[in-house]
Amino acid sequence: xxxxxxxxxxxxxxxxEVAIQGAEELxxxxxxxxxxxxxxxxxxxxxxxxxxxxxxxxxxDHLEELAALETANVGKPISESRDEVGMVAEVFYFYAxxxxxxxxxxxxxxxxxxxxxxxxxxxxxAIVPWNFPIAIMxxxxxxxxxxxxTIIVKPAEITPLTALRLAxxxxxxxxxxxxxxxVTGKGSVLGTRLSEHPDVAKVAxxxxxxxxxxxxxxxxxxxKRVTLELGGKSxxxxxxxxxxxxxxASTPGGVFANAGxxxxxxxxxxxxxxxxDRYLELLADAVAAWTVGDPTDPATKMGPLxxxxxxxxxxxxxxPGMGGSPDQPVALAHRGPVPDGPGxxxxxxxxxxxxxxxxxxxxxxxGPVLAVIPFDDEEEAVRLANDTPFxxxxxxxxxxxxxxxxMARAVQAGNLSVNSNSSVRVQTxxxxxxxxxxxxxxxxxxxAAYSEVKNVFVSTVD
Ligand code: NAP
Ligand code: MG
Numbered sequence: 001x002x003x004x005x006x007x008x009x010x011x012x013x014x015x016x017e018v019a020i021q022g023a024e025e026l027x028x029x030x031x032x033x034x035x036x037x038x039x040x041x042x043x044x045x046x047x048x049x050x051x052x053x054x055x056x057x058x059x060x061d062h063l064e065e066l067a068a069l070e071t072a073n074v075g076k077p078i079s080e081s082r083d084e085v086g087m088v089a090e091v092f093y094f095y096a097x098x099x100x101x102x103x104x105x106x107x108x109x110x111x112x113x114x115x116x117x118x119x120x121x122x123x124x125x126a127i128v129p130w131n132f133p134i135a136i137m138x139x140x141x142x143x144x145x146x147x148x149x150t151i152i153v154k155p156a157e158i159t160p161l162t163a164l165r166l167a168x169x170x171x172x173x174x175x176x177x178x179x180x181x182x183v184t185g186k187g188s189v190l191g192t193r194l195s196e197h198p199d200v201a202k203v204a205x206x207x208x209x210x211x212x213x214x215x216x217x218x219x220x221x222x223x224k225r226v227t228l229e230l231g232g233k234s235x236x237x238x239x240x241x242x243x244x245x246x247x248x249a250s251t252p253g254g255v256f257a258n259a260g261x262x263x264x265x266x267x268x269x270x271x272x273x274x275x276x277d278r279y280l281e282l283l284a285d286a287v288a289a290w291t292v293g294d295p296t297d298p299a300t301k302m303g304p305l306x307x308x309x310x311x312x313x314x315x316x317x318x319x320p321g322m323g324g325s326p327d328q329p330v331a332l333a334h335r336g337p338v339p340d341g342p343g344x345x346x347x348x349x350x351x352x353x354x355x356x357x358x359x360x361x362x363x364x365x366x367g368p369v370l371a372v373i374p375f376d377d378e379e380e381a382v383r384l385a386n387d388t389p390f391x392x393x394x395x396x397x398x399x400x401x402x403x404x405x406x407m408a409r410a411v412q413a414g415n416l417s418v419n420s421n422s423s424v425r426v427q428t429x430x431x432x433x434x435x436x437x438x439x440x441x442x443x444x445x446x447x448a449a450y451s452e453v454k455n456v457f458v459s460t461v462d
Pocket of ligand 1: 127128129130131132136154156157158185186187188190191192195206207208209212214215228229230231232262263364366392432436437
């Protein structure tokens with residue numbers, strides 16, 4: 001069988017060779033998932049919950065191993081990998097607890113009794129990107145299994161290692177064969193087939209808006225359920241009345257975490273003009289403290305980008321001609337150091353002031369590049385924040401609580417935070433507005449994305 005070499009982005013060394021599976025292997029996996037469905041649905045709720053808790057416990061037991069694997073494969077700092085694997089366990093505990101609380105209703109009607117059931121969909125296909133491989137996989141696996149579906153996960157071709165290991169741990173926890181499977185290979189083969197397969201009931205996709213559009217089109221042939229978590233160009237809106245020190249100190253974490261390869265990255269900082277210069281001074285100190293280097297070092301804040309090709313794409317946003325003047329590279333207010341030697345490094349880069357019309361201020365870069373843009377008043381801040389086809393996340397920094405609520409209602413994004421850059425919690429829903437996608441993951445809301453309401457009316461008329 002054909003294989004692909006899995007590369008460590010920090011060392012450029014081959015970690016492992018992994019199979020490139022084709023459509024036939026995928027079809028076989030779908031057949032297994034379909035066959036496993038009825039018995040899995042019939043597992044008593046408390047037993048299904050127990051299996052998910054055991055799965056969560058095994059993830060905790062293997063936290064260091066999984067975190068090291070994720071860091072080797074993605075290049076992300078080990079501190080982030082530990083947090084993300086910790087989240088995987090938390091996701092499984094959360095949905096274990098939800099199994100027997102996902103209740104239907106009885107509805108007052110004339111002539112009988114009306115009740116609702118939450119039915120599983122069947123076989124779910126999960127298509128996962130390379131930036132948060134194990135975490136995003138768990139966001140789909142947790143609620144899918146809790147609601148009685150079977151699931152096939154297709155990780156990104158370049159980052160399959162933690163997905164494969166997690167599926168092994170699922171078996172060890174006692175999940176029956178065929179309930180959770182991983183297929184490895186190319187999105188253009190496996191992702192397209194999953195999106196079209198007549199026996200797949202739903203596709204849960206996380207990735208680019210471009211591929212999401214294609215998944216949705218393919219899924220239409222069989223009216224598959226689709227949830228899409230896509231790209232973003234989120235803004236952090238910083239008002240003059242904010243705690244400017246805190247806003248500036250939080251900025252690097254909000255955009256450079258995971259080397260900016262984060263759909264929630266606050267890649268635009270919109271800063272009120274009266275504090276623009278002061279904010280930049282404070283930001284320079286915060287960015288200088290953002291250590292870039294060996295991702296296995298617990299003190300490292302940022303590793304390399306995931307591939308050389310992706311690094312070149314990111315660098316292209318700062319190339320000559322991309323920032324107003326035709327022959328000049330985009331002028332940087334700050335450019336950080338990068339290690340020598342192997343690895344797909346890109347420096348943290350701050351562009352200030354950036355013109356909202358430049359490509360780097362409009363398109364998702366998915367790298368450690370921040371555009372700082374001045375605004376005059378609240379109305380302009382809302383207009384700039386919403387001047388994008390995306391709507392995933394964002395932050396509002398102000399001490400005025402009425403303003404924070406006005407802004408939170410006016411900014412079109414699925415996840416907003418006030419005086420914080422944190423977007424993702426197990427307990428709260430996560431997802432996009434506009435072209436950042438639809439459907440919600442995490443929280444109790446995700447249960448609805450993996451089940452269908454069936455309404456049953458029983459006549460009581462003699
Ligand atoms: P991508 O190219 O869209 O790939 C995502 C997944 O789709 C991968 O598993 C990929 O497989 C697969 N795929 C590729 N072509 C496909 C096709 N024609 N049909 C079905 N599946 C296909 O995205 P990426 O480059 O991995 O990730 C970066 C993007 O993901 C960014 O735009 C980012 O914003 C977005 N993202 C969004 C969220 C969110 O929750 N909103 C979270 C993380 C990332 P291969 O790798 O094998 O090609
Ligand atoms: Mg891609």
